[in-house]
Amino acid sequence: MRKLLAYPLSILYFICFGLILVIFHPIQWVCFNVFGYKAHKISVDWLQFFLVRCLHILGTRFQFTNPHNIPINRPLIIVSNHQSMYDISPLMWYMRKHHVKFVSKKELGKGIPSVSYNLRHGGSVLIDRKEPIKSIEAIEKFAKRIKENNWAAVIFPEGTRSRTGHPKPFKTRGLLTMFQHIPDAIIVPITINNSWRTLRYGKFPMGIGAHIKFIVHRPIELNHHTDHKLLIKDLEKQISEAVEV
Numbered sequence: 001m002r003k004l005l006a007y008p009l010s011i012l013y014f015i016c017f018g019l020i021l022v023i024f025h026p027i028q029w030v031c032f033n034v035f036g037y038k039a040h041k042i043s044v045d046w047l048q049f050f051l052v053r054c055l056h057i058l059g060t061r062f063q064f065t066n067p068h069n070i071p072i073n074r075p076l077i078i079v080s081n082h083q084s085m086y087d088i089s090p091l092m093w094y095m096r097k098h099h100v101k102f103v104s105k106k107e108l109g110k111g112i113p114s115v116s117y118n119l120r121h122g123g124s125v126l127i128d129r130k131e132p133i134k135s136i137e138a139i140e141k142f143a144k145r146i147k148e149n150n151w152a153a154v155i156f157p158e159g160t161r162s163r164t165g166h167p168k169p170f171k172t173r174g175l176l177t178m179f180q181h182i183p184d185a186i187i188v189p190i191t192i193n194n195s196w197r198t199l200r201y202g203k204f205p206m207g208i209g210a211h212i213k214f215i216v217h218r219p220i221e222l223n224h225h226t227d228h229k230l231l232i233k234d235l236e237k238q239i240s241e242a243v244e245v
Contacts, residue, residue: 003201003205006058006205024043027043058198058207058210059209060209063214064214070216075185075186077185079235080156080191081243082192083165083194084198100151101122101146103153108126123149125141126138146178153178157170157172158170164196165194169236170232172229176228183222186219187222188219189235191217191243192214195210
């Protein structure tokens with residue numbers, strides 16, 4: 001019965017989702033090209049707001065737990081597990097005051113209204129996983145932008161999404177590069193739970209009634225840690241242990 005109900009709700013969701021992307025694409029273009037970064041940032045924030053609200057059509061609920069006072073005048077490196085594409089908009093919305101940017105695969109940089117435009121012009125970085133040397137160079141430049149602007153870089157060290165919620169081993173190279181180039185960053189570990197349930201049946205129909213939870217762990221001053229590999233292991237343990245499976 002639940003899956004049968006998911007079909008009409010998914011159709012309604014995708015109609016709304018597509019309309020939001022199409023509507024905000026020209027809004028982003030005007031904001032960026034006429035008014036500059038600040039206006040573009042506001043348009044992207046509202047895009048995320050509507051994308052998050054759109055998921056309510058599927059009965060999706062969100063819980064963002066952050067008891068910490070994270071400064072806004074410092075560069076952040078947000079380290080999180082990754083369960084679905086529906087991790088993105090809530091992170092951008094709930095952490096919007098920190099100017100959240102992403103390390104994304106280059107394929108997302110074209111063909112998707114609003115999303116591709118923001119990835120190309122909003123300060124994120126697009127990498128080709130087949131060219132690791134160029135990817136590291138791109139991440140180095142990205143890290144410098146994060147540091148100069150006191151933005152927040154989101155890193156999903158698993159590399160690919162966990163489709164069952166079970167955490168995958170962390171890859172260290174991208175994180176080590178970010179740590180090297182933003183030594184004064186604050187590390188913000190975040191555990192995401194249950195977003196994989198939005199794709200429990202595959203891409204269609206969508207899973208309904210997911211309760212997606214974001215747990216923000218205690219921020220860490222990077223310059224208090226000299227052994228970065230050990231730090232990554234500790235981050236992986238902390239994030240993974242809070243995953244509900």
